[in-house]
Amino acid sequence: MKLVKSLLLGSAAGIAAVAGAQAADLPSRKAAPVEYVRVCTAYGAGFFYIPGTDTCLRVGGRVRAEYTFGERWSRAQDSYGTRARGRIYIDARTATAYGTLRTFVRYDVTTQSGGYNYGGPNAGTNRFNSATGGVSDSGLFLDKAFVQFGPITAGKAQSFFDFYANDFGFSVVRTSDRYPNLLAYTATFGSGFSATISLEDGLTTGRRPFAAVAPFSAAYEGQTYPDVVASLRVDQGWGSAQLSGAVGNRGTFNVLNGASNDDVGYAIQGGVKINLPMLAAGDTLFLQAGYADAAIEYLGWNGSGNSGFGRVATFSPNNAYVDPISGQVDTATAWNVVAAFRHFWMPTLRSDFIGSYSEVKAVGTGVIGATVAGAPIFGAAKLDPKELIVGANLVWMPVSGLDIGVEVLYSRMEFKNRIQDAKQAFLGGPIRTIKSDDAFTGRLRIQRDF
Structure with missing residues (x-):
């Protein structure tokens, strides 16, 4: 029995020795090292290194829910509107010998109804349009997409005219x-001073870069070169200041006599931003003023977005119009002043107070005071609108990145000559004309940024 046991143990030991020798002859494969994502602190919070590269990336976005309420103008119009908007953006930056190489892309997707489809300066229930009274989806909208390489900015970006x-x-x-397609060069001089020259394509902002108007008609002659925008800016601890100007071709065509011109429009603007930490941390005041001749879109008039005459009309002013008596093309001029103040009542509670006043001269297509058989004659009277917009809100920030707030906005428009009362027109019955009108709009917003 002892002999059998000894033979078995010996055999097991021999097999183990042979197996160990064979295993030693096999090649060894070690697991690849794991490359962890590293935080990038060079460009602020939220950036991380793309694994295997020296590029820092930040991915962020926003979800916004809004509800607006205003005066109902007719049974065909809504007295409220809702909006849901989703936003996503990617910001990639790399340090190079020529400066920072930055690529930025931001997309918005929106679903909205009711008052948000009517337009007007406060995007509330101010302008009636039966064709857009239902729900609208904007689809995927490219808000910004640009490359910055040292002093060069190329792509769709905030206009360098804006402050x-x-x-x-x-x-x-x-x-x-405005967010036009542009090509810009920025020179920095130290101490926060910089200067920019930018070529900007106004067609990509949704506005009309031309002036060609006759009673009830218009024509487009096309552009021969993009707008040239220049700005001088300073950014320091106390705040910022900027002086900017824009000049561009504005082809005009008089459909009454066939005359055409290559007019040049221009705009100038100055603004200052003042930090007010002595009031509360984060308090800021903006003051700004501008003037334009045949380029009134640079003051926020003409085109999409916040254009139009509020709720008293359904059109936007052009950069020029044809005088019905002389047949000459007159350019439109405009000026505006803007003020905005942000105050923190406490770290989690703030208010914004905003306002603008603007006047436009030589704007046609209105109602002439004469009447025929008791009805007003429509023609190209000069309207020369004057507009006041003021608003205030209260926003609660219970946690970082979340805003819950309410806002009230008041807008008033006055005209040089009488214009048809849009409310009366949509209600039916005799035509009534007015020289001024105003509107209140309320809004609730819940927004999360990440």
Whole structure:
């Protein structure tokens, strides 16, 4: 029995020795090292290194829910509107020998109804349009897409003419807030001073870059070159200041006599942003003023977005119009002033106070005071609108990145000559004309940024 046991143990030991020798002859494969995502602190919070590269990336976005309420104008119009908007953006930056290489892309997707489809300066229930009274989906909208390489900016970006671009508040005021396709060069001089020259394509902002108007008609002659925008800016601890100007071709065509011109439109603007930490941390005041001749879109008039005459009309002013008596093309001039103040009552509670006043001269297509058989004659009377917009809100920030707030906006428009009362027109019955009108709009917003 002892002999059998010894033979078995010996055999097992031999097999183990042979197996160990064979295993030693096999090649060894070690697991690949794991490359963990590293935080990038060079460009602020939220950036991380793309594994295997020296590029820092930040991915963020926003979800916004809004509800607006205003005066109902007819049975065909809604007295409220709702909006849901989703936003996603990617910001990639790489340090190079020539400066930072930055690529930025931002997309918005929106579903809205009711008052949000009517337009007007406060995007509330101000302008009636039966064709857009239902629900509308904007689809995938490219808000920004640009490359910055050292001093060069190329792509779709904020216009270098803009300063206060509706930074505060839920609603818009009469100011320039544009995202054209552009090609710009920025020179920095130290101590926060910089200067920029930019070639900007106004067609990509949704506005009309031309002036060609006759009674009830218009024509487009095309552009011969993009707008040239220049700005001088300073950014320091106390705040910022900027002086900007724009000049561009504005082809005009008089459909009454066939005359055409290659007019040049221009706009100038100055603004200052003042930090007020002595009041509360984060308090900021914007003050801005501008003037334009045949380029009134640079003051927020003409085109899409916050254009139009509020609820008293359903059109936007052009850069020029044809005088019905002389047949001459007159350019439109405009000026505006803007103020915006943000105050923190406490770290989690703030208010914005916004306002703008603007006047436009030589704007036609209105109602002439004469009547035939008791009815007004429609023609090309000069309207020369004057507009006031003021608003205020209260926003609660219970946690970082979440805003819950309410806002009230008041807008008033006055005209040089009488214009048809849009409310009376849509209700039916005799035509009534007015020289001024106003509107209140309320809005609730819940927004999460991440």
